[in-house]
Amino acid sequence: MQFHIENMECNGCARSVTKAVENVDPSAQVEIDLPQRNVTITSTQPEAAFEAALSEAGFPAQKLS
Structure with missing residues (x-):
């Protein structure tokens, strides 16, 4: 699944997004395109849930199709 996150602007944001995803599923694979x-x-x-x-x-x- 892919999402667009308009206010993800820096590496700190990317870390916070990754942490939020891992709180739902610790084994999830997360790829960030900053x-x-x-x-x-x-x-x-x-x-x-995500x-x-x-x-x-x-x-x-926002969900990307």
């Missing part, structure tokens, strides 16, 4: 402000998550957990965790962490995410 210049495009996108995150790709490989996990068996539901998409909504959207909620990212939003709670201050990084509201």
